[in-house]
Amino acid sequence: MASEIPDIVIGRLPVYLRELSRLSEEGLEITSSHQLAERLGISSAQIRKDLSWFGPFGKQGTGYNIPYLREQLKKILKLDHEWPVALIGAGDLGRALARYGGFTHRGFRIVMIFDNDPAKIGSYIGNIQVQAAENIEEQIRAGQIQIAMIAVPTSSAQAIADTVVKAGVRAILNYAPITLSVQNGVRIQYIDPAAHLQHMTYYLG
DSSP states (O other): GGGGGOHHHHHHHHHHHHHHHHHHHTTTTOOOOHHHHHHHTTTTTHHHHHHHTTTOOEEEETTTHHHHHHHHHHHHTTSSSSSEEEOOOSSSSHHHHHHHHTTTTGGGGEEEEEESSSTTTTTETTEEEEEEEEGHHHHHHHHOOOEEEEOOHHHHHHHHHHHHTTTTOOOEOSSSSSOOOOOOOOEEEEEOOOHHHHHTTTOOO
């Protein structure tokens, strides 16, 4: 069934999970597709349709049990355990990512950082020591890391992607403003703030 589910549906599941977590923090135990729709700006029909791909999580008239639906979405997204992540790039962006506290409680922990700048190698970001980029393949393979974040200059991004994929990485979050070429079976998500700004300026007067 997984191959039949549209990727856009999978992309909305983390948004639902995030909102369910907020509702839980507000002390609620039951929600409805209408309440989620109002908070997320997504139609209630779309939310019900998305969730129906994975099972009957709610009942008409009673809504969704928030703790149960959260746990089910975590299982679907394979977030019922913590994922170790390798970060490549210890510049300003890389350091900010390494210090960001929002990854851990959502299922991810940066466990190794790499850079090719001798001035950064051996230094610490939090409690993680920056390692030499030449050790990427060996260390990622030894740690059986499947997720990598790439926060390096555009000129280096493709070579880094090749290296981490060779080491066994199957999912890449890429912050470099370049489209990467990888083998089938490797997932890539792109974070390009400038491109998002350019998208929005189209709508400005």
